[in-house]
Amino acid sequence: MSNTAGRLYVVATPIGNRDDITLRAIEVLRSVDGILAEDTRHSRRLLDHLGIHRPMTALHEHNEVGLVQRVIARLEAGESLALISDAGTPLISDPGFPLVRACREQGIAVVPVPGASALIVALSVSGLPTDRFRFEGFLPRRQQARLAQLQALRRDTATLVFYESSHRIVETLRDLVEVFGAQRPAVLARELTKLHETLRSAPLAEVLDWVEADENQRKGEFVVLLAGAGEGGDAGATDVDDVLRILLEELPLKQAAGLAARITGAKKNSLYRRALELAEG
Numbered sequence: 001m002s003n004t005a006g007r008l009y010v011v012a013t014p015i016g017n018r019d020d021i022t023l024r025a026i027e028v029l030r031s032v033d034g035i036l037a038e039d040t041r042h043s044r045r046l047l048d049h050l051g052i053h054r055p056m057t058a059l060h061e062h063n064e065v066g067l068v069q070r071v072i073a074r075l076e077a078g079e080s081l082a083l084i085s086d087a088g089t090p091l092i093s094d095p096g097f098p099l100v101r102a103c104r105e106q107g108i109a110v111v112p113v114p115g116a117s118a119l120i121v122a123l124s125v126s127g128l129p130t131d132r133f134r135f136e137g138f139l140p141r142r143q144q145a146r147l148a149q150l151q152a153l154r155r156d157t158a159t160l161v162f163y164e165s166s167h168r169i170v171e172t173l174r175d176l177v178e179v180f181g182a183q184r185p186a187v188l189a190r191e192l193t194k195l196h197e198t199l200r201s202a203p204l205a206e207v208l209d210w211v212e213a214d215e216n217q218r219k220g221e222f223v224v225l226l227a228g229a230g231e232g233g234d235a236g237a238t239d240v241d242d243v244l245r246i247l248l249e250e251l252p253l254k255q256a257a258g259l260a261a262r263i264t265g266a267k268k269n270s271l272y273r274r275a276l277e278l279a280e281g
């Protein structure tokens, strides 16, 4: 790398509301030599709206690996470039990873210009615990692979965050109910920052019923969030209740809750509360 190498700016753009672009993003997009965009036609609309007219290059999932060396050469020759995607933060379920990794490996400056990301936007208004969360992005298309991935998350105590499109939202919710149980607390965040922004908090089966019953609720873009196992007084899933019931037949409450926590990975405090409810009920 020469001393005059340019920089790669990783620039977040809005996830819906155009006003959610930052002042710094506008300044950077205006000043770079070129913009690498996932879909140049889509991004041109935003850039035209901002009065920005810089040369654009398409960088998407089908060409991004092949483009890495050419982009690196431009950066090494001193050009500064901005990477944007269709919405939100590049690389978050979006192209850019091979390029950013190559730049970092070759000592080329990669500069973040932060802004919206649907997962953080959804999490921040979900009312679910935000201290620990697990972002799973899009689930696999094939149902068998999807169910296998979900099974592996069943006992995870962190809040779970998924991306989904209108095409598969019903199928995905059905699979979530199958794996996590009807009662797992869920939040469906649809069309965030847009005209039809909708947030629905309810047990999973109710969210599914609601989406199945109303075609309008199947339109747009979705973030699906689930409470972690043992969160929100749901005792995670029915199987946690089963474990507690069996242990309560043989053991005092505190011991049963402690053992159930070790078996299921759920939090001891919430299991203790749940054990109390079960013992009383």
Ligand code: SAM
Pocket (backbone or CB within 6 Å): 015, 016, 085, 087, 088, 089, 090, 091, 092, 093, 094, 116, 117, 118, 119, 162, 163, 164, 165, 189, 190, 191, 192, 193, 194, 221, 222, 223
């Ligand atoms: N890079 C983006 C980000 O930082 O959020 C995500 C890109 S990914 C290809 C697109 C997915 O993000 C959508 O299918 C949806 O799951 C989620 N998403 C993006 N915008 C959204 C919005 N306004 N409301 C709800 N979900 C959204």
